[in-house]
Amino acid sequence: MISYFRSILPSRLILLVLLYLAIRVPLILLGIPATVPELNFMLVGERMADGFAMYREIYDSTAPLSALVYWIIDVLAGRSYLTYRLVAAALLLAQALLLNATFTRNKVYPTSNYLPALLYLTLGCLTLEFEMLTPMLIGNTFVILSLPYFITLSREGLDNSRLFIGGFMLGLAALSFLPLALFLLMGLFAVIFFASAAFRSSLLMLCGFAFPYAMLLCYYLFTGTVGSFLELHLLRPWRFEVSFLIPATDLAKLLVLPALVLALSLFSMLSLSQRLVFQVKFQQLMVVWLIVSLMVILSRDEVSAASFLVLLPPIAYFSEYLFTSRLKAWILSLIYLTVLSGVVLLRYRQQLGISAIVKIDESRILLPTAPAQPVQGTSVLVLGNDITYYIQNKLATPYLNWRLAQRHFGQLNEYDAVFALYQNFKKEPPAYIVDKQGLMATLKYKLPTIFEAYEPTATPAVYKRRYR
Structure with missing residues (x-):
């Protein structure tokens, strides 16, 4: 099965999308459980659609670009969990294909294939929280979009305007989810690895990062919301603490599969022979991406499975080393089928009747199905x-x-x-x-x-x- 995706023929792409939909669509048809984070996002979008200004008349820390997305959804569909899940599914699919296209276009591997996208989409179905339209999911899209603008400098000369665009994309990522601003570290390492004039190039990237914030601050200055924006969102203290939204033992159960894939992939990477200089530099950049992703996770007020969505791009990248290693084809296929089976069992544990065996306590995330409320419709x-x-x-x-x-x-x-x-x-x-x-x-x-x-x-x- 793995060998089938070691090609970039259109038939491989079609099967990849069908496999992703085969996991996601039945979950939607079987019923969409309402969650606390999604209700919070809907309340933000609903109040914005009613004409209330974010931060001035809505006291919430949701990033402005994510709030804009929730406002658009409320205008188009109102409170619709189905719309949120469909948009989230489309974003995850787009991220996997964009990341894979970046790898293929820039030849970061000796051969082109769909293996990174395959692992990205498979692990992207691991938990209910990956299916929610969270600010991290929205912001992660811009982080992936920024990657090609950082890694092509040494291959295309001194076109430093690309650095401004890359910084701009990271600025949009931070405007979607503030801790993603830490990916500036990745951008700085990319400048060191790929650019010639590192100091000048770094300033250009930082200017690109600051540009969307400058435009936003001009808008908030015009509407008299700068103080509230700074207090409620931008200058909130970052707490590098670990407060688990779901029990740590249950979180560990969910993370066994991606941790196993990452560990095997890193071991395979170390055992391979040296590659081209560009490929080695890109490999080092993805190690930085992995470290920054862990910093983003720890910077959150609460840690849940959704926090680990940011790890999907580096895991997808390193997985190629595992599934193109010298192991026999049937062993590699068995490893992937184990991962796929584990994902299906975790996501369909209630429908398969094994929730008593594989217990994942998501009570703090899920809303009650039929809450007994004395107040309704007001x-x-x-x-x-x-x-x-x-x-x-x-x-x-x-x-x-x-x-x-x-x-x-x-x-x-x-x-x-x-x-x-x-x-x-x-x-x-x-x-x-x-x-x-x-x-x-x-x-x-x-x-x-x-x-x-x-x-x-x-x-x-x-x-x-x-x-x-």
């Missing part, structure tokens, strides 16, 4: 981290991200914070408030003109606004 504000109340309701006021909402709710002894609460609630009073933090008594004391209008309901911690 505007709600939840004082806390429970966003399940927004499944059948709309968010009122900018306070989507509770941690970021602490800039006001966590400083009720400060006049500026209380006044900001007054302005936000006066402009957009929610029909219901769900008080998960026990703040209503304090809020009624601080702002009686706003919160005295809310009275308790039969459901504990749920307050309804009286209409006068």
